[in-house]
Amino acid sequence: AQSVSQHNHHVILSEAASLELGCNYSYGGTVNLFWYVQYPGQHLQLLLKYFSGDPLVKGIKGFEAEFIKSKFSFNLRKPSVQWSDTAEYFCAVLNTGRRALTFGSGTRLQVQP
Amino acid sequence: DAGVTQSPTHLIKTRGQHVTLRCSPISGHKSVSWYQQVLGQGPQFIFQYYEKEERGRGNFPDRFSARQFPNYSSELNVNALLLGDSALYLCASSSGQGETQYFGPGTRLLVL
Numbered sequence: 219a220q221s222v223s224q225h226n227h228h229v230i231l232s233e234a235a236s237l238e239l240g241c242n243y244s245y246g247g248t249v250n251l252f253w254y255v256q257y258p259g260q261h262l263q264l265l266l267k268y269f270s271g272d273p274l275v276k277g278i279k280g281f282e283a284e285f286i287k288s289k290f291s292f293n294l295r296k297p298s299v300q301w302s303d304t305a306e307y308f309c310a311v312l313n314t315g316r317r318a319l320t321f322g323s324g325t326r327l328q329v330q331p
Numbered sequence: 332d333a334g335v336t337q338s339p340t341h342l343i344k345t346r347g348q349h350v351t352l353r354c355s356p357i358s359g360h361k362s363v364s365w366y367q368q369v370l371g372q373g374p375q376f377i378f379q380y381y382e383k384e385e386r387g388r389g390n391f392p393d394r395f396s397a398r399q400f401p402n403y404s405s406e407l408n409v410n411a412l413l414l415g416d417s418a419l420y421l422c423a424s425s426s427g428q429g430e431t432q433y434f435g436p437g438t439r440l441l442v443l
Binding site for chain 1: 364366371372376379387432434
């Protein structure tokens, strides 16, 4: 069965620190990859996505992610976090055959001013 | 542009009751998916509907059912509610199968 692992459950950073959140998936076929963010009191929003092409994708608010096929990874990065980045971040994989998203358990990011 | 809308926002039911949750997709989107998010976990896939037909089903019991209407809105029905059904139920729409899914605010269900 397809699964998604997010290694960090809770991350605390100071403003201006760099961020990297890990995401690994287990599925050998064609996948589309996503990062979603859930700000406090808000609904899940798309941060960025990878379907094909350049494995380094850029999303909103300065976030980027790199797809490394050989490592089954899709890590999220941001060079300098802000207090407003405090949120829960979910990595998700779309099995193009099954057409359903499989989510990781999420990483709660807390940015201290 | 209006995003995905869901109703109601909150719901309290007792064990054994039945519940119906509703979802309206983004205009022009023909696919609706339902997910269950239990506190502290990522969303779990329940159903996908495309062009009014069920196209995918997750590992949920037959107490869970859904349908999609000609205007592409959707209902999720849960019968014989259990305490463990307490969760946030999310609806997502996409323009087609395999496309990016956009989520609504969810319906928070509490079963007592």
